[in-house]
Amino acid sequence: MGLPPNFQNPKSESIAATVHTIATNIHSNPDAPSVPALQGSAKELPSDFYDPYPEYNSRKWRKKWKGTHAPCLGPRGVDVNVNPDDMVKAHRLKTKASRPTIGSYSETGLESDFCFDRHARYDPYGYDDEFPSAADAQADHMEPSKVTWKDVRWGELQRDCLARNQDRYEPVDFPNRTDVASTRDKFWMPTKKDHEDVDSALIFPPEELEEGASYRWWQANRASYKKKQAIVLRAWDGTEWTIDTMQYVRSFIMELGLHSGLEYEVIILVEIKDCTIPIFENEKAYRETLLKSVPDEFADITILFNRILLETWYPKVGKHDPQRSQTSHMHMPMELLSLLRPDIEFFWQTELDARYTGHHYHLLETVSAWAAKEPRKLLWERNARYYVPAVHGSWTNFTGWTANVTKGRGIWGPERTKGIKPVGPEPPTPSPEDDNYEWGVGEDADFINVSPVFDVTEGSGFIFKNSKDRYPDGLKTPARATATIPLTRFSKRLLRAMHHGQVNLGLHMFPEMYPESTALHHGLKLAVFPLPVYVDYAKSPKFIADNFNANEGKTLLNSPYAYPDIWRRMTYWHSMSKKTTFSDELYKRWLGYSGGPLERLCLPGILLHPIKGV
Known part of the structure; x- marks a missing residue:
């Protein structure tokens, strides 16, 4: 049509x-x-x-x-x-x-x-x-x-489902924690040893792997195990659990978890804003707070945290403003979750004010498979632009158009910056011109977004572009950002790299910058899925393509915020008003x-x- x-x-x-x-x-x-x-x-x-x-x-x-x-x-x-x-x-x-x-x-x-x-x-x-x-x-x-x-007790159903399908997933040792009832059920306050062991969290592949074997080789030899994923829903103790919200959460558990044999596990992270409640010192207080924060049916898939936990894990960051907690620490609980649940390879994060009218399993599996097929050549450059099919034609044509407007220049491997030793792979050729869109094909993406990821450093009007705290290169640190993150996917490897940077150096960026920039610095694969988006506005596709991909193909997001009347009439975006x-x-x-x-x-x-x- x-x-x-x-x-x-x-x-x-x-x-x-x-x-x-x-x-x-x-x-x-x-x-x-x-x-x-x-x-x-x-x-x-x-x-x-x-x-x-x-x-x-x-x-x-x-x-x-x-x-x-x-x-x-x-x-x-x-x-x-x-x-x-x-x-x-x-x-x-x-x-x-x-x-x-x-x-x-x-x-x-x-x-x-x-x-x-x-x-x-x-x-x-x-x-x-x-x-x-x-x-x-x-x-x-x-x-x-x-x-x-x-x-209904969804946690019991998920655990039973996993037990029935356990032989499909790679056996993983959990942290040997004696100070919590279950390492799978809640966060723990860090010890001195936890901070001392932070470097070991970055070992990919494991130490016992033969010298010279690559990460890709290691992953290929794990391929016959299905990689476990989680869909993490973010809430706080004041979240209003409407009937529609509860039905939406049930749809995640059924479609992604129970029907698939728990290829995806649903986890709810709830921030407790009142830090006077001793949820990490008193089991009764934790349980009572849990039951007040979520409906009974979701209690056994929920993990609580508070600002005190994050200050204790990440003291060097120094950004724990109680009035702006999301700005201060949005990704920290996800980083801790990767430590708590080493059996999970990929973590999807979604917000409770998003809805999908189709089937969740079809969406997430399609997004993952598409991202894995994308080559790394000019990938960061494609990520920064809007694909408008009525103007650009096929995705192959869009790839060629991106190469033309960027004059073949592009990110190739880690974008080096002081103080960070990349954990990602080195490029197989000296420059992208020597690669025929082959590197990265078949490689799972470490970060997936469904809206553009753009460069904030040159001529950008992005208001948080200078959010680069404690980076040795200061404001010269290369960075990427996105404008909206209601649905994103992190690899365990990326979350560990983020955790490492915040524990060791106290690195901090705006939430819409930190994962993207960490992937950039470490040479990790980041892909932006061209999500179908409709616009209820009387502008032609050519107008959208010309104005949203302005200045040699850079996205409009690099520039001062414009066209708010169009943004709020899109099916997937956010509203500034x-x-x-x-x-x-x-x-x-x-x-x-x-x-x-x-x-x-x-x-x-x-x-x-x-x-x-x-």
Whole structure:
């Protein structure tokens, strides 16, 4: 389906028109006029269970992976893989979803010929229990069996699932901690030995590996084990756990964890702002605070921390302002989590004000696979730019365009700076000109973002560009940043490098700079996934491409903040003001908050941010 005509109009059309163009595709004619209401849109489309998982235990699967995939029990007391009530449904579109303004489905492997309405997406997680609709009851709509959600213990289900699938994952020794009940359940205050041992956390590969063997060789020989991942949800003790939020968290656990044999484990990190509560000295205080901070069903997948813990682990950083805790230490709990859970290779971090209308497993697996295929040549330069398919054409063309606008110049290996010894690999050739886009292909990314990562050092209007505390090169330290981080993925190796820098040198940058810059300094692979993003605004794709990729192809983000009216009308971004955003409006309409009781709006997989008040 081509770009909608209303993108060329001089004034922004209503959200209804844009929603119609993005989501429904129920007309065979792509130029059919949009209508203000989409009543029955999902009901007119054929539906079936949506199964994005590999063919577990097949001959092909067994040739690649160790162990056997075993089904896992779900909240209804039966194996989730065979229970229709635990499965998400999707509707098949008559034509593929319309092309997004930024990013792509077809060039990344994301499916765009399915869509999800609120019931197909959330009924397995209690949506129909909370919001039964007389209109839906009269339609072709089967209610799943009810669950007493407050009695579900997701931690027990995840642990049981892991036990059933343990032979699929590499055995890992956990820290020998005697001062905590379980090394898997909570953080601990550091000892002198913890600080003395910080260098050993950076040994990749292990010391016992034969001399001369490379990290890549070591990883290749671990390949038959499935690498465990975590999806980490960030909250604080004042988080409002709405019904929608709880359903969203359940969807992560079911789709990423229980259906996959715990390839992904869901962990909730909660900051306790009141540091007078002795959560690290008194087990009773910890338990009482935990039960006050999260719903009962999530208590055994939650880990608490506070500012005192971070000050104790990272005294040299000196940035622990209680009024600006996120700015001070956003990534420190993730760094500690990599120590607490050495069995986890990759850590996804997401915020509770983001929503994905598609299936989580399909999204994260597609993002990971795409990032692994990306070559390192001019990767930092592609990362800094917006891919607008209507202007740039294919991703191959976009890669060539980036090479042209950068005149072949690019980051090649670690970007050296004083005081930091890179842990990443050295380039296989002296310069990128000697490489035919081969280095890095098949290498898992150490950091993945879904919005551009840009250079802050030259001519940048980024307001936090001078946030480079205790770096020996000071303001001359090379740095990269991003403007929004609702969904990112860290490797264990990157988190250990970040931890090492903050413990040893007290390094500190703004949260949207520190992981990116650490990857830059250590020569680690960072990839930006071209996430499909729609814009509810009357600007042509050419305008977006020309203005968001300004000054020899550099992203607009390098320059003073501009076009706030466009940013807040994108499906994935953030808002600098309190004005309503397109993402928020679209999600609430998808939930049925507007549009009438009969409307069953059907959306393809779209990552939405920010979402407020649901």
